Amino acid sequence: MIQTKLESFISDYLKSNNFELSNWNVAINTREGFGDYSSNVALILSKKIGKNPMEIAEAIVGYQNKEEELFSVSATKPGFVNFNISINYYLDIMNSILEEGANFGKPGKHEKSANVEFVSSNPTGPLTAGHGRNTILGDMVSSILSWHGYNVTREYYYNNAGKQMRMLGESSYAKYAKKIGKDVTPPENGYVGEYLDDIADEIITKFGKDLDSNSEHFRAFTEEKIFDSIKNTLKSLRIEFDLFSQEQKFYDNGGIDNVLKKLDELSLTYKKDGATWFKTSGLGKEEDKVLVKSTGEPTYRLPDIAYHIDKVDRGFDLIVDIFGADHIETYPDVLLGLKALGKRTDHIKVIVHQFVTLKKDNQVVKMSTRKANFITLDDLIDQLGVDVVRYFFIMRGANSHLDFDFDLAKDESEKNPVYYLQYAHARISNLITRYDSDINQKTGLDLSLLIEKDEILLIKKLSAFPTKMGEIHESLEPSKLATYLQEVAASYHKFYGNHKVIDHNNIPLSYARKNLCNATQIILKTGLSILGITAPEKM
């Protein structure tokens, strides 16, 4: 990779002069007129050796072996060292894109495994727009890891045994009772969503009108129906899980008792106010946390520690948890628990995303499954399409609050960023078809004919793909891929608008440009497929 070469060029210079310096860098330039890459090394060195930075920069320029053809070095004003990379370097990369196609930039296969836990919504109601971010983020993070050679397990962890599920059963019964004319007051703080009416109808059809409130059908059947709907939503989002894990398992197999017992042996728990506390203060935290409530029910932390022990023991090389901002307080406790019990945690990555503010009819919709005040993910998919939904939920960084304006997303669907990307792809498809029937030149490719500014910029943008994917692997931020693809599409549309590809008077150039289109299409298609968004041939 070129950046490494530039860095070693500079370290060679430093070594040959016996300068010890560590915090300099070589960075890609986004601004025009300063070369492709720049280094701040002279500015930093200047302070250390008390010399004018510009002089140092000039010295580095002079250090270059003039035979070097890959790049040229120059110095500018305050003391930056700028590198201009030979176009041949970029053309070589373009050749690789054309040769390797969908595999371009992909690291070789390695035998690593990863587990990504996401959604993890309990089956108390359909997936809402609020769940969309976690769901789609998790799926794309999984795809990014797969692309980088991981064997990924997508895992959905849920609890169908707790208080909320009991409440769901009671709420379901209340709906049923009302429909068969019984006077039953619904549970306080129960669920009231319309989806429960539909389920109550089904219960009547299937099991009749003589069920009493104790019937298991209210809880079990309701849960089953809701889970079916969740799975359907996931399916329409093109998401497939490898594993569904139940919290109940860790009650049944003693995992939870075991955690309590071991923590107790380590003197990390104590009783107070009828509750069992986790002495996290002994592990560097300011406050202790409750593991078992005074009612005897564990808090979220305890089973989650047991669950994570299970995940760690399954031996993954990487474990990723996708959590909403509401978990930000609890996950450090889970990690502390794991550490205290002697488990590895250095391979656990927690991605905390901020919440989505959904706006509809100019109002903020507060999401609450219980109060049935929500827009479902299905609603969004129906109105906007899967591609738009997938894109909108990841177009912002996970750390930013996401404003999802339903009306705007719908109104603007024709000038949507998603369509901008897809249109670039479709345009290329059409063009290539046209080229094949009009010219159909297939030998004698000479990419060096691509000398226009728009062509060069596009080629450089495409060449950045492997580096960009590396950054995305590091940060696990799909939004960065979306941004990059927008830049690729913009470069392409610009090139397309300013230059004609098919020119019967200049077949060699036509052929070179057609290959530039091919390369662009490969990058767009690869990127879109990682995002799980379709790359249409026609629009």
Add this chain to the structure above:
RNA sequence: GCCCCGGUAGCUCAGCUGGAUAGAGCAACGGAUUUCUAAUCCGUAGGUCACAGGUUCAAAUCCUGUCCGGGGUACCA
């Protein structure tokens, strides 16, 4: 009170491991359609990077404080 995110153009957000003239989309305004798909392109306008200090040759970026918004703070998960 304490903890975690965020505050950048009218709106939604990039940029944040410090670098040169702070970017994009939408909205506004003005252009391009004898055409390889105008779902596009070109141009104009739009900024106290919340505020105040500090560190530095250099701060939107790092540190401290203040203000504002979101989330959390056992008995919702």
